[in-house]
Amino acid sequence: xxxxxxxxxxxxxxxxxxxxxxxxxxxxxxxxxxxxxxxxxxxxxxxxxxxxxxxxxxxxxxxxxxxxxxxxxxxxxxxxxxxxxxxxxxxxxxxxxxxxxxxxxxxxxxxxxxxxxxxxxxxxxxxxxxxxx
Numbered sequence: 213x214x215x216x217x218x219x220x221x222x223x224x225x226x227x228x229x230x231x232x233x234x235x236x237x238x239x240x241x242x243x244x245x246x247x248x249x250x251x252x253x254x255x256x257x258x259x260x261x262x263x264x265x266x267x268x269x270x271x272x273x274x275x276x277x278x279x280x281x282x283x284x285x286x287x288x289x290x291x292x293x294x295x296x297x298x299x300x301x302x303x304x305x306x307x308x309x310x311x312x313x314x315x316x317x318x319x320x321x322x323x324x325x326x327x328x329x330x331x332x333x334x335x336x337x338x339x340x341x342x343x344x345x
Contacts, residue, residue, distance in 0.1 A: 213238045215236070218338060223341075233285075236290070243264065243316075246291050249307045250306045260276055260280065262321055311332045
């Protein structure tokens with residue numbers, strides 16, 4: 213059974229940094245698409261950053277480019293999101309996602325949508341990030 217468990221959310225003031233973590237279990241794939249999404253009440257869950265594991269490319273939504281960094285951990289099936297220069301508009305629930313059907317060429321924020329994850333992937337339970345001004 214595939215599981216994704218996030219950690220690292222919290223509350224902080226604008227300009228601060230947080231690192232989110234995601235640990236996967238229940239699978240043995242080594243190359244697949246993983247992503248961080250975020251969601252605020254009343255809005256669709258949107259992709260923030262993607263990575264194709266095993267040395268593949270990363271991609272970022274414009275609103276986090278140059279502030280957030282997605283990376284794999286040294287431990288297998290771990291994913292991180294380093295978030296710097298956080299702003300109140302970054303307040304959201306952040307979700308880790310993974311699936312084993314999306315090809316590398318489709319593993320980017322433009323094509324890897326919440327609908328794709330819902331149809332073929334897996335979600336973590338989410339972790340809340342609150343940024344105050």
